[in-house]
Amino acid sequence: MPNYLTHLCLAEDTPTGRVGNLLGDFIKLRQAAHLPMALQRGLILHQAMDGFTDRHPIVLRSKARISSLRRRYAGILIDIFYDHFLASHWQQYHPTPLLAFTHQIYDELAAFEPVLPDRLRSIRPIMSAENWLLNYQHLDGIESTLQRFAIHRLKQPSTLGTGVIELTEHYVGLGEDFQQFFPALQAFTQAWHQAQPINLP
Numbered sequence: 240m241p242n243y244l245t246h247l248c249l250a251e252d253t254p255t256g257r258v259g260n261l262l263g264d265f266i267k268l269r270q271a272a273h274l275p276m277a278l279q280r281g282l283i284l285h286q287a288m289d290g291f292t293d294r295h296p297i298v299l300r301s302k303a304r305i306s307s308l309r310r311r312y313a314g315i316l317i318d319i320f321y322d323h324f325l326a327s328h329w330q331q332y333h334p335t336p337l338l339a340f341t342h343q344i345y346d347e348l349a350a351f352e353p354v355l356p357d358r359l360r361s362i363r364p365i366m367s368a369e370n371w372l373l374n375y376q377h378l379d380g381i382e383s384t385l386q387r388f389a390i391h392r393l394k395q396p397s398t399l400g401t402g403v404i405e406l407t408e409h410y411v412g413l414g415e416d417f418q419q420f421f422p423a424l425q426a427f428t429q430a431w432h433q434a435q436p437i438n439l440p
Contacts (some may be wrong), residue, residue, distance in 0.1 A: 242318035326376035
């Protein structure tokens, strides 16, 4: 799911940790055998985070808020909506200001460009130029994200592109869900880091 900012925020605090974690939205671990182990480690954490998130009762509650018109896309919507709340309250969860953090990410992606999957390599310059990650804090940024996803990732016409309506209609409840869930995800990733060997930059 395309919750890029969440994965980058909670990744291991190294360039390979962040880039590897982001790769999980573009390739499967079985497609990553050619990559350095440090990047594969980030991918493994990405999958673990996704599994924890998908099963969590608060996330299931958030998905249940989505109307029947878009319920089939509830997983995508909640991932992106949670990134909005993370961006909006970034200072609570990360010591680096969001603007500086996003530029750091774009620099790290550029440094790893030779090993990036084709789709990530193709969107990286646009992502950087338009600062998609920073724009998650604005509703129009979320609307643009959903429209891009609906056009470029779904094969059939869908109601996903207008999904920001779900966020505005359930803003308070979804925000409360996020505030309750994110500390649990932080604790999960911290425990994962502590249980694994140290990554290399």
